[in-house]
Structure formats: C-alpha cells, structure tokens
Amino acid sequence: MKKLESREDIELLVNSFYKKVIIDETISSFFNDIANVNWDKHLPKMYSFWETILFGQMSYKGNPMGVHFPINEIQAMEQKHFDRWVELWKTTVEENFTGENADTAIYKAENIAKLMAFKMDIARRL
Ligand code: HEM
Numbered sequence: 001m002k003k004l005e006s007r008e009d010i011e012l013l014v015n016s017f018y019k020k021v022i023i024d025e026t027i028s029s030f031f032n033d034i035a036n037v038n039w040d041k042h043l044p045k046m047y048s049f050w051e052t053i054l055f056g057q058m059s060y061k062g063n064p065m066g067v068h069f070p071i072n073e074i075q076a077m078e079q080k081h082f083d084r085w086v087e088l089w090k091t092t093v094e095e096n097f098t099g100e101n102a103d104t105a106i107y108k109a110e111n112i113a114k115l116m117a118f119k120m121d122i123a124r125r126l
Pocket residue numbers: 027030031035036037038041042045046049061062063064067068071077081082085108109112113116
C-alpha cells in the first residue's frame with residue numbers, strides 16, 4: 001500500500017473521509033444540518049490543516065478548536081460523536097495508506113479529538 005507523502009495524498013484522504021462522514025448516522029447531522037458546511041471552502045482548509053500537521057508546511061492558519069464551540073452549543077458534541085469521527089478517520093487512513101505519516105495522522109487525530117471532547121464537555125457545563 002501507498003505511503004502518505006504528498007498534498008495529493010492528503011486530498012484523497014480528506015475527500016474519502018468526508019464521503020463517509022456526510023452519510024454517517026451518528027455525525028452527519030453536524031455537517032449537513034447544524035453547520036451547513038460550504039464544502040468548497042471547508043475541504044481546502046482541511047487539506048492545509050493536515051499538510052501543516054504532517055509535513056510542517058504551515059499552510060493552515062485558523063483556530064481548529066474555536067470553530068467547534070458554536071456547533072457544540074446548537075447540538076452537543078459528545079464522546080460518542082468523537083469516537084465515531086475517529087473511527088471513520090482511522091478506517092479511511094488504513095484503507096488508503098501505510099507508513100509513518102499514516103500512523104501519525106491517526107495518532108494526532110486521536111489526541112486532538114480527546115482534547116476537543118474534553119473542551120466541548122467543559123464548555124457545556126459553564
Ligand atoms: C464529533 C467530531 C467533529 C465534528 C462533528 C466536527 C464538525 C465540524 C464542522 C461542522 C466544522 C465546520 C465546517 C465549516 O462550517 O466550515 C468543522 C471544522 C473543522 N474541524 Fe471539525 N469536527 C469534529 C472533530 C474534529 C477533529 C477531531 C478535528 C481534528 C483532528 C477537526 C478539525 C477541524 C478543522 C481543522 C476545521 C476547520 C477549522 C477552520 O475553519 O479553520 N474536527 N468541524
């Protein structure tokens with residue numbers, strides 16, 4: 001299987017991931033109903049986000065935690081949603097890529113998801 005090593009690889013990974021996300025019973029509503037995502041804008045942001053994490057390109061400028069708080073206020077983002085998000089991400093990475101960057105993509109996503117789940121939970125208690 002292929003190594004995860006270029007912008008094109010990331011584009012394939014992110015596109016394949018969101019194909020699963022938008023039809024997923026557990027988390028699709030956040031994207032389709034709550035945030036009403038503009039995919040032409042969101043996808044390039046996600047390519048840059050992962051390019052920055054994996055290749056240190058620094059092409060992503062944004063606040064990845066911050067955008068989730070308003071969504072969490074409309075519909076609680078709970079542990080079960082994060083578990084499903086991570087499951088879909090892990091499956092998509094493993095279906096397409098192998099090697100160190102593929103492992104890092106899974107490991108980083110798991111860590112960010114953990115932190116995000118914690119922050120969303122705290123925010124709902126304030
Ligand atoms: C239950 C889990 C999650 C849900 C439902 C969710 C949902 C969303 C939604 C609806 C957006 C806004 C899209 C838009 O309107 O432009 C977004 C943006 C984003 N998400 Fe998530 N997300 C989740 C977890 C994660 C995780 C674990 C990560 C990182 C590994 C992540 C990274 C991002 C980034 C980088 C953006 C773009 C931020 C920007 O605009 O600069 N998300 N997410």
